Structures are given as structure tokens and as C-alpha cells.
Amino acid sequence: MVKRDMTRQFLEEAYCGESKAHMKYLIFADEAEKKGLDNLANMWRAIAHAEYVHAKNHFKALGYVGSTEENLESSREGEDFEIKEMYPVYNNSADFQEEPEAVRSTHFALEAEKIHEGMYAEAKQKATEGKDIEGKTYFICEVCGYTTWDAAPEKCPVCGAKKEMFTSFSNK
Amino acid sequence: MVKRDMTRQFLEEAYCGESKAHMKYLIFADEAEKKGLDNLANMWRAIAHAEYVHAKNHFKALGYVGSTEENLESSREGEDFEIKEMYPVYNNSADFQEEPEAVRSTHFALEAEKIHEGMYAEAKQKATEGKDIEGKTYFICEVCGYTTWDAAPEKCPVCGAKKEMFTSFSNK
Numbered sequence: 441m442v443k444r445d446m447t448r449q450f451l452e453e454a455y456c457g458e459s460k461a462h463m464k465y466l467i468f469a470d471e472a473e474k475k476g477l478d479n480l481a482n483m484w485r486a487i488a489h490a491e492y493v494h495a496k497n498h499f500k501a502l503g504y505v506g507s508t509e510e511n512l513e514s515s516r517e518g519e520d521f522e523i524k525e526m527y528p529v530y531n532n533s534a535d536f537q538e539e540p541e542a543v544r545s546t547h548f549a550l551e552a553e554k555i556h557e558g559m560y561a562e563a564k565q566k567a568t569e570g571k572d573i574e575g576k577t578y579f580i581c582e583v584c585g586y587t588t589w590d591a592a593p594e595k596c597p598v599c600g601a602k603k604e605m606f607t608s609f610s611n612k
Numbered sequence: 613m614v615k616r617d618m619t620r621q622f623l624e625e626a627y628c629g630e631s632k633a634h635m636k637y638l639i640f641a642d643e644a645e646k647k648g649l650d651n652l653a654n655m656w657r658a659i660a661h662a663e664y665v666h667a668k669n670h671f672k673a674l675g676y677v678g679s680t681e682e683n684l685e686s687s688r689e690g691e692d693f694e695i696k697e698m699y700p701v702y703n704n705s706a707d708f709q710e711e712p713e714a715v716r717s718t719h720f721a722l723e724a725e726k727i728h729e730g731m732y733a734e735a736k737q738k739a740t741e742g743k744d745i746e747g748k749t750y751f752i753c754e755v756c757g758y759t760t761w762d763a764a765p766e767k768c769p770v771c772g773a774k775k776e777m778f779t780s781f782s783n784k
């Protein structure tokens with residue numbers, strides 16, 4: 441783990457930069473795929489994975505990988521901050537500045553983070569008992585990020601998107 | 613696209629926060645999987661995808677999705693900054709502060725970014741001609757992020773990892 445403050449600060453910034461680049465490339469890959477540019481989409485996704493490796497190396501040097509319980513608490517804490525502080529303020533400010541697109545995107549995020557916080561809190565309880573969580577299939581709304589499990593709803597309760605707009609995640 | 617400066621600044625920060633959370637959850641998912649906690653790994657990956665949806669909504673509200681050519685130039689520019697400014701400074705500072713882990717992780721990133729910049733520049737040329745790039749299989753070193761195509765090297769030229777440590781990306 442790094443010891444000096446300035447090196448720590450730089451690695452934090454590098455972790456942020458790699459995370460933003462990774463995300464941007466995944467977004468651009470999806471856009472390219474929509475236009476039928478499959479080879480370009482594949483290149484963007486491959487490079488996004490390289491940025492993942494870079495971010496992971498910085499994250500580990502920062503000492504941020506802990507026990508399963510600690511990793512769940514770190515995840516839960518981030519969601520808690522977004523629910524109680526970050527998104528209410530950003531959403532309120534977007535409303536105040538009459539920016540409907542930003543009101544929408546911050547509202548969508550806030551609603552999903554509330555669910556995420558609960559999922560991490562419950563999983564942390566299991567981890568304290570030394571157990572894995574129950575196996576579930578998760579469903580994510582591609583429009584707003586609403587997160588649920590077992591089945592996709594007929595209509596997304598947050599954004600109104602149809603069942604077909606959900607992507608499922610299960611253990612292969 | 614948002615118009616007001618403060619809303620823009622907040623969305624930039626939210627994009628950064630979502631990108632970092634997404635990345636953290638992918639890292640924790642990999643750690644959970646290594647410990648045989650497959651259900652937890654699946655949950656972390658599903659939530660990471662919800663953060664991707666949030667980040668994409670913010671990114672679009674910021675007006676950052678452009679034409680294919682513009683998206684490639686945005687990607688190339690980011691790499692160029694990392695090659696010429698960010699990583700040389702961070703690597704030099706880590707060396708100056710005698711932080712070997714940070715010297716290593718910034719060196720690994722710098723070497724891969726040089727390759728990425730060239731890939732984006734070449735792809736941009738094709739996009740200018742209205743074409744997709746040639747179909748290739750890409751290979752990413754899981755230790756350092758070194759990026760190559762057609763075949764994985766016997767030994768990674770940047771970190772020395774063996775061929776087996778490479779992950780491949782091709783169009784399904």
C-alpha cells in the first residue's frame with residue numbers, strides 16, 4: 441500500500457481517470473454497435489478492459505481491497521452518501537436551474553441507489569456469518585438502472601420502461 | 613444537453629462517481645469470485661451494470677456522445693493527455709517519493725495508453741472514410757493492461773506475464 445500523501449492523491453486521480461475512460465469506451469462501444477460498427481465496438485470494449493486492469497492496479501496500490509465484509513461496507517457507504525447527500529442536492533439544483541434532463545438522470549440514479557444500499561446491507565449480514573448470499577437472477581432497467589430480482593416487472597416502477605428493456609444477470 | 617454551468621459541473625461529478633462505483637463493484641466481484649462467492653460476484657456485477665446506465669444517462673445529458681469520428685477523437689485525446697502529461701508526472705512523482713507500487717502501476721498504464729492512442733488514431737482515419745475497422749481479435753494482459761491483437765505474445769513485453777494471462781476480445 442502507498443504511504444505518501446501526494447502519491448496517494450495522484451493514484452486517486454488516476455483511478456478516477458481510468459474509471460471514466462473505461463466507462464466512456466463502453467458507452468462508445470454501445471453506440472458503435474447500434475450503428476452496425478461491430479469491429480469498432482469490439483475494439484472499444486477490449487480497450488475498456490485494459491483500463492479496468494489499470495484501475496484495479498491503482499485501487500490495490502491504494503489498499504482499497506479488503507475482506508468481503510469490508511468490500512460490502514465500502515459499497516454500502518458509497519450508496520449511502522449518494523442517497524443522503526449527493527443525489528438529493530444534484531437533483532434539487534437541477535430543478536432549481538430548470539434543467540429537465542439533469543433532473544431526470546439524477547432522479548433515476550437516486551431511486552436505484554436506495555435499492556442498492558439495502559442489497560449491500562443484507563449481503564454484509566451474510567458475510568458476517570461467513571456465508572455467500574442466496575443465488576438470484578437480477579434484472580436491470582436499461583433506461584434508468586432500476587434494480588430488482590427473480591423477475592422483471594411488466595413496467596419499470598421508476599421510468600415506465602417495458603419488461604423487454606431489462607437485462608438479466610445470473611451465474612452462468 | 614444541459615445549459616447551466618453548475619448543473620454541468622454536478623453532472624460531471626456524478627459521472628465520475630458512477631464510473632468509480634461501477635469500477636469498484638467489478639473489482640469486488642472479481643475478488644468475490646476468487647473466493648468462490650459466485651452469488652455475491654453476480655450481485656456486484658448486476659449493480660455495476662446499473663451504475664453503467666446511470667453514468668450513460670449523465671454522459672448523454674452532458675452532450676458527450678457525438679458522431680463515430682468525434683467519439684474516436686474524444687477517446688484519442690484522453691489517451692494523448694495521459695501519455696504526454698498525466699502518467700509521466702505521476703510516475704516521476706511516485707519515483708521521487710520512493711513508492712514502488714505506484715511506480716509500477718503508473719508505468720504499466722503509460723505503456724498501454726501509447727498503444728491505445730495509435731489504435732484510436734488509425735480507427736479515426738477509417739471513420740473519416742465512413743468505414744468500420746478491420747475485424748481483429750484483441751488480447752489484453754490481465755497483469756498490466758498491455759494491448760495487442762492477432763495473437764497473445766509468449767511473454768508480455770511490459771510486465772513479463774505468460775501467454776495464459778491474456779484475455780481475448782472478438783466479435784461473437
Ligand SMILES: [Fe+2]
Nearest residue numbers: 458491494721
Ligand atoms: Fe488506462
Ligand SMILES: [Fe+2]
Nearest residue numbers: 519552553556
Ligand atoms: Fe448504486
Ligand SMILES: [Fe+2]
Nearest residue numbers: 581584596599
Ligand atoms: Fe426504468
Ligand SMILES: [Fe+2]
Nearest residue numbers: 549630663666
Ligand atoms: Fe448509480
Ligand SMILES: [Fe+2]
Nearest residue numbers: 691724725728
Ligand atoms: Fe488507454
Ligand SMILES: [Fe+2]
Nearest residue numbers: 753756768771
Ligand atoms: Fe503485462
